[in-house]
Amino acid sequence: MKKSLILFMLLFSFTLLKAQSSCEFGNCSNGFGLYLWDSGEKYLGDWYNEMRSGTGAYIYPNGDIYIGQFSNDKRNGKGIFLWSDGDKYEGDWKDGTQNGYGTYYSSDGSMKYGSWVNGTIDQVLSTSPTTPKESSGCLFGDCGNGFGVWLWESNSKYMGNWVNGKRDGTGIYFYDDASFYIGEYTDDARTGLGIFTWPDNERFEGYWKSGQQDGYGTYYYKDGSTKSGYWKDGSYVGTSPK
Numbered sequence: 001m002k003k004s005l006i007l008f009m010l011l012f013s014f015t016l017l018k019a020q021s022s023c024e025f026g027n028c029s030n031g032f033g034l035y036l037w038d039s040g041e042k043y044l045g046d047w048y049n050e051m052r053s054g055t056g057a058y059i060y061p062n063g064d065i066y067i068g069q070f071s072n073d074k075r076n077g078k079g080i081f082l083w084s085d086g087d088k089y090e091g092d093w094k095d096g097t098q099n100g101y102g103t104y105y106s107s108d109g110s111m112k113y114g115s116w117v118n119g120t121i122d123q124v125l126s127t128s129p130t131t132p133k134e135s136s137g138c139l140f141g142d143c144g145n146g147f148g149v150w151l152w153e154s155n156s157k158y159m160g161n162w163v164n165g166k167r168d169g170t171g172i173y174f175y176d177d178a179s180f181y182i183g184e185y186t187d188d189a190r191t192g193l194g195i196f197t198w199p200d201n202e203r204f205e206g207y208w209k210s211g212q213q214d215g216y217g218t219y220y221y222k223d224g225s226t227k228s229g230y231w232k233d234g235s236y237v238g239t240s241p242k
Contacts, residue, residue: 025205032184032193046170055161055170067159069147078147090140
């Protein structure tokens with residue numbers, strides 16, 4: 001998981017070198033897209049009326065990461081905030097701050113769960129001297145119909161939307177080999193726009209169907225070269241669709 005997060009940060013560091021303050025990928029008005037600000041902040045996820053709305057990942061210049069739900073351009077709903085110093089918060093958000101119930105995990109291994117108001121814990125309901133070891137299953141949120149985090153015994157992890165117990169909507173899947181996918185899902189399979197990054201940092205940005213590249217996209221090789229065109233059932237078919 002840690003290696004996957006490093007690759008995740010490298011992906012966004014690389015895209016920042018290409019352009020600033022623009023939509024770099026997808027649809028940043030009404031759809032799924034990647035937007036880069038000249039401040040160094042980056043957002044990859046759902047958009048509605050040119051505002052962050054739905055599920056996405058927001059990367060800050062100092063290395064902090066938020067993965068979760070947005071509405072009206074702010075963190076609203078369920079989400080996970082990862083600080084660059086190793087601290088983590090999992091829980092409810094409203095208007096950009098912790099509001100509701102959530103758990104704060106400190107890098108020293110301690111934790112506190114309780115109710116939060118405007119970014120401050122209002123009532124501590126439980127504490128622990130050490131962070132419990134993760135086990136397989138739904139670790140956080142709603143893995144039936146909503147936003148949730150699921151861990152498999154293989155150590156693969158999915159953070160994102162669920163419908164009827166299946167990955168459906170926008171999400172991030174961290175594989176046990178350190179590769180990861182961030183993008184759209186339908187019926188438990190990669191379908192729609194998405195970015196897949198392999199452990200060697202090669203990646204594909206484009207369209208997917210039933211888990212495979214299908215439609216227009218660009219493959220970025222580790223030597224810096226690229227290949228753009230159309231894919232069908234996971235295979236490149238050329239610069240025009242077949």
